[in-house]
Amino acid sequence: MGAKQRMVVIGGDAAGMSAASRARRMRAPDELEITAFERGRFTSYSACGIPYWVGGEVDERDQLIARTPEEHRRRGIDLRMRTEVTEIDLDRQCVRTRDLDDEDGAQERWHGFDHLVIATGARPLRPPLPGIDAPGVHGVQSLDDGQELLDRLEERRVRHAVVVGAGYIGVEMAEAFCHRGIHVTVLERAEQPMNTLDPDMGALVHEAMNGNGIETVTGAEVTEVLTGTDGAVRGVATAKGEYPADVVVLGLGVRPETGLARDAGLPLGESGGLLTDLAMRVRGQENVWAGGDCVEVLDLVSGRERYIPLGTHANKHGQVIGRNVGGGFATFPGVVGTAVSRVCDLEIARTGLLEAQAREVGLQYVAVTIRSTSRAGYYPRAAPMHVKMLAERRTGRLLGVQIVGREGAGKRVDIAAVALTAGMTVEQITALDLGYAPPFSPVWDPVLVAARKAAGAVAEDAREADGG
Structure with missing residues (x-):
């Protein structure tokens, strides 16, 4: 058996602790020592749930915590709370930390690593x-x-x-x-x-x-x-x-918290987020990994790096990092930019590119908007829903979808997210075999109605371009 390796994690939320937990499941403590540093008072929690806790829909703060520090420690992770990493020394392979509850600063220490995971998250503007x-x-x-x-x-x-x-x-x-x-x-x-x-x-x-x-x-x-x-x-x-x-x-909004990484000379993108390869390894480094809200990700629609800080991505990044550090192999291929939100009874969703983003990357497109309903029009509580769809000129490749409506509108964006990931055309989307019953959808689901209109717009655009 080889010498015990040391994994150091900076950041105790989604990406960092997912990486630590996955690596621990793959390698025993006598093979891999895992130390994680978190400067806050909480770990492994849902930041997305904070507005609902503040608003009273979630009763208790602890309901947002997936795993406490004590639970992580029982699983063999040395988690140090209220401990801030102040410097990364890549040449010596160590990080410097300080105890935030130590007023005289006497508790500054250096910790060596064989694998470093940077999961420092983001900071509000x-x-x-x-x-x-x-x-x-x-x-x-x-x-x-x-x-x-x-x-x-x-x-x-x-x-x-x-x-x-x-x-x-x-x-x-x-x-x-x-x-x-x-x-x-x-x-x-x-x-x-x-x-x-x-x-x-x-x-x-x-x-x-x-x-x-x-x-x-x-x-x-x-x-x-x-x-x-x-x-x-x-x-x-x-x-x-x-x-x-x-x-x-x-x-x-937020910006990536990458001051430590910048000072260490690690590569940053246009947004200031860390740049990684598909394995979530920081580019140019063999043993430094990064994930969560401090990294840029590949946009599968535009083919460019973008900064899209979401908890769904962070957890996946952590799983990929943990598997790779643990001796396996995994990749994070990229995203299509899917997000859903709500304000009162209005659901808001998007995936793919907006018009401005499509223009920025030089894509030519057609855009259509349709108004439909969440259920069959005659069914009680059928509510209006607007769907906007962008498709690439000539090819008809789906580029983006936006949905605004009442109950039942938001999660329909997942249909489009799958279609974007698969590289489908709007014509192909019109033939999707989606579930139908009057309480759930009109016969033609609003996403399919938008796809049909977009396919028609692509065909009409092609006829006009050909002089037909």
């Missing part, structure tokens, strides 16, 4: 605005963040909330405040909410948010966070006016 660091301004990226926000809501009589940014986190947090009976204003600098959709589909979200009592102001770039005599937040200022706030949540 926090623009350098006056008042941005005032008490009452919150990012929502970790359970620690969620707990701090809830503590504020419980300590103060919060009547007005402002959410800055109308992306996934922004609209989900707006819904959470609605559930708590708090008046909420969403400020978005773009022309429509949800920049993960095309503007025409975002307009449907805008209409629904206002209809649900969420004041949604677009074209409103924040210039200052206003504070009171106590130094705490009292409002938010934009060129369009001022909005009162007892609490402010930043929903401006």
Whole structure:
């Protein structure tokens, strides 16, 4: 038997602990020593569930935790909480750490590794605005963040909330405040909410948010966070006016947390995310791996690297890394950019490319939008649904789908995600054998209706290009 190897993991959430757990299942402690460092107070939790915990739909914080530090330790992983990695030394193959609860800093230590896993996640965007660091301004990226926000809501009589940014986190947090009976204003600098959709589909979200009592102001770039005599937040200022706030949540998106990797000279992409090969090994390195919200991934539709921070990807990255470190072999082939969200009773989904993204990579396309219903039109509670579909000119290859509608709309995007992964054309999609019954779908499912219209648009475009 060879010498015991050392696996060091930086980050104790989805990617990091999935990698550690998978490697431990494959190799015993006398073969592989696994040490993981997490600077926060929680590990292996669902960050995606934080808005629903804040809104009261999830009762307890611990319901979001898949595995506690104690459970990881019982499985043979030396998990060090409240421990921050401050430096990576690739030449010496070691990392430097410090104990965040040690005020005098005497507990800085070096730890050697044979395999290093970087799973440092992402950080919320926090623009350098006056008042941005005032008490009452919150990012929502970790359970620690969620707990701090809830503590504020419980300590103060919060009547007005402002959410800055109308992306996934922004609209989900707006819904959470609605559930708590708090008046909420969403400020978005773009022309429509949800920049993960095309503007025409975002307009449907805008209409629904206002209809649900969420004041949604677009074209409103924040210039200052206003504070009171106590130094705490009292409002938010934009060129369009001022909005009162007892609490402010930043929903401006995230950036990869790759400062350690950058300082170590590891390769980063345009977004600042780490670049890896298909095995999730950092490019140019033999024993350094990375996964989760700190990496860029291959977009299978455009063929380019993109930054798409989602928990679904992070868990898969961890499984791939753990299998490879454990002596097996696995790859992560890429993504098609699928995401689904909800604001009140409106479901929002997308996969593949938006129009702007298709243009950016030089793809020529046709775009169609259809309006259908979630169930057979005569069936009770049939609700309207809009489906937008992009197809490549000439070939008819599916490029992207966006769906906005009520109950039953969101998860229909999975049909399109599978079709994108398989490289199907819109004509081929029209022949898919999908399940049908009046409580679930019209005879022609809305995705198939959109595919049929897109196939017609591709054919018409080809006739016009040929002069027919």
